[in-house]
Amino acid sequence: MPSLAYYLPVEAKPPRLQDNTGDIDRLRNCLTDRLAGIDPVVPFDRIRQVAEGFRGSGFKGAVVINDMPNRPELVDFLPAPPRVLPGLALDLGTTHLEAGLVDLMTGKTLAEANEVNSQIEFGADILSRIHFAGRGSGLDSLHNAIIDSVNMIATRLADQAGLAPQEIRALTVSGNTTMIHLFLGLDPYHLCREPYIPLVNAPDPCRAKELSLVLHPAAPVWCLPSVGSYFGGDLIAGILATGLANSPDTCMLIDVGTNAEVVIGNKEWLIACAGAAGPALEGGVAKMGMRAGPGAIEHVRIDPDTGKLDITTIGNVRPRGLCGSGIIDLAAELYLARIIDIRGKFKPETGQGRLIKKSDGYAYVIANGDMTADNEPVVFGQVDLDAVMRSKAAMFSILTTLVNQVGLSFEDLHQIFVAGAFGRHIDPRQAIVLGMLPDLPLKTYVPVGNTSLSGARAVLLKRDARQESMEIVNRTTYIELNVNQEFMNRFSGSKFIPHTDHTLFPSVPFFNDA
């Protein structure tokens, strides 16, 4: 099962008077048998290099083949098989890029890195970037910014592996639909406007030089296909990486990034939806929220009897703010310590001295200024809590709507894969307490890491995976929640801890003291 690009050692008989076919034709002839009988294409702008390499090496060496969907492309001739043939797998996130440099022949990882998406200067979230793209040369600015970021991460990775970026022979990109549009320089205008239509879901692969990337000019650039505006290639990557589409048992995949994207299915069917449940859970909305990184409070415990607070920070350094898992932890502990009520409102008489009244309502002091990294106190206010309540309500409503759509209940789910930083850091028990995730045995929840990146890696290395990604797109039924009345109704009912119908969460203590 070939990688997106690979090499084949080759040795041809030198030309003679009795065998005087052209150089390129000679080379193609001796490859056809090895390419399942398909004569490879030599793209026009590669003929010179291939012919010169072939002749210059005495008709012996290695060809580089791009495994294109319709017909293999012969793009280079090397005097000998290279030590490694590097390829790049890229998770193109709205805020961050995460990438792995991989040997296309062995699958071995050569280097890994991440990089800020430099589009951030034009807008923090997808919606603001789509609007920015519509103004003047906004689209070009966003396109150039993301190309710069990809070039930066490719150069760093090559450097780490002792290679030149021009040696990178293939790139696979997994990202949400907006990011893929901006990466390809395509207008995202209709993505956020009813009926939410991408310009393209499954773009044909292009070449690195068409995008001014620093990779080898003939390197194929293969973007994971999307299902719709709000269901991107990053989630297709997740379905691939978790094996959801081949599972005999029904499973669920939850990926919380800028949106919460959810898929449920098995080898027979796949159904998916997405909704705005993410930012608060990513630490992006709450005032004290931050991305998981040094100084982020990731765990919180409050003694329900004494109100004593214990916190753990990433890197065990002085706290700077709260990351997503810290926020979930805090909200759940505040509820269990009865400092907030079932509506998620602070109860003024509680908090053991940590509850203060500010101009915009009550706030809980997690750390005073003398305890923090930047001498600013870390506090969590009613406004932040309200955002968490909306997010958790949205998440549970999404999950319920989706499960109901196929006539199942949560108990029918064999496993729930939780992707991304959210899945890596969150304590599912605390999410259950809040009523964000269904009240299932904890072993149901499986953190699966950055599946956008592992899916990108799979399609980089396996034709099977590339074909499967297209099949997944065709098999997936997408439900548009923006216009789903059931979702709207459920959303209102979920704005309580754990839920208006507390029998849905038998393991969570119910304190009806609102």
Place this chain on the structure above:
Amino acid sequence: MPSLAYYLPVEAKPPRLQDNTGDIDRLRNCLTDRLAGIDPVVPFDRIRQVAEGFRGSGFKGAVVINDMPNRPELVDFLPAPPRVLPGLALDLGTTHLEAGLVDLMTGKTLAEANEVNSQIEFGADILSRIHFAGRGSGLDSLHNAIIDSVNMIATRLADQAGLAPQEIRALTVSGNTTMIHLFLGLDPYHLCREPYIPLVNAPDPCRAKELSLVLHPAAPVWCLPSVGSYFGGDLIAGILATGLANSPDTCMLIDVGTNAEVVIGNKEWLIACAGAAGPALEGGVAKMGMRAGPGAIEHVRIDPDTGKLDITTIGNVRPRGLCGSGIIDLAAELYLARIIDIRGKFKPETGQGRLIKKSDGYAYVIANGDMTADNEPVVFGQVDLDAVMRSKAAMFSILTTLVNQVGLSFEDLHQIFVAGAFGRHIDPRQAIVLGMLPDLPLKTYVPVGNTSLSGARAVLLKRDARQESMEIVNRTTYIELNVNQEFMNRFSGSKFIPHTDHTLFPSVPFFNDA
């Protein structure tokens, strides 16, 4: 059987929430059924235009499809089917370009033109151009010159048809192997050096913009494949145009351009060779030679009794020189009037006053200065005659060698197609007298015109023809005469009029008075 590019009217359902696939995907989906179930490719640099056209026309209009060998390419979206969809068929000759602008949908000719190959300033013949290509930026100069010439003829043709050159949607090119190399910017170095290997015989199609052509940037450029260095796509075009490869009877095709190229075969087999027999016959070598055009003497009669000379010029104007057919006519008449002997040497005592002695030998005066267009006498010298003798000897040797190669005799040939200006103007009877063409009934000889151009037109308009051209290449056995001893021996024997073995030409009077 589709043209190389064509349009299809299309109307898609507008997107809605319940049908929210991407624009490009939607368009592709409604085409797949009409393209034999094959999902078309949208090349990266066409996505924007196609999507904008599709949406801008309310999801209704016409797509332009390039009929690529592996998979159809969707390259444009027009608001309505165009009045005509122009394509260009080009005969790319060493000295001249001849082209036709054709409606790709109906096959109707829109305009015709010819143009000098502006590479001529860098060298008159193929060999001098290959040498020029090897010096400094010689290859670039030759490539740019031919691109300029093609752009010039395309612009003229478009102009004649009331179109812009950017509206031309496809180009097919038929030329000898060297011309195709220079057209594509490929190094012709090895074409003229043993073992005479082209860089490529069957290049994959490229796009107009890759060659800086003035046509539509996405127009496919399809070159007829060649068999070898001396057997180009122009002759493959000839085989296509004459139907030789499908003929139940064995036929022969003779194309005299810079080289004499000959094919013999039928639907079972094809065998071919080429050799330097051309220039004198094209009027390119003799001092008074010229291309067939106004003022060229095309027919000559000499009364064997009185020596009285009658000439006819093209356009019935005052003579300027002799074209190929005029040269053949003159040499044959000089023999029949016994002014030259069987070795092709002037007999000093003959000529009825028209034979003069010059510093480089005898010469025959065809027209005195007071009779000609430029007041310079038109004379034909021994040097010119020697060149004709070499050419005619080469031609007959090529034909004999080829026929012997397959164990046939000339009498087995059903028809002999004579292509090009040579075929159009030559009197086969006179060529038989000279011993250049075999002594067969005159009805065997069929002038077929510019088959390089008609073949280019066929591949422009029919996929069948494109496929057949590739099959012809694979089916054709090419014999390299440069190293063929039989050819060399025959060549010596053919340097007499009509031949050392005059029994080969029973219809020709034999005067053994050398």
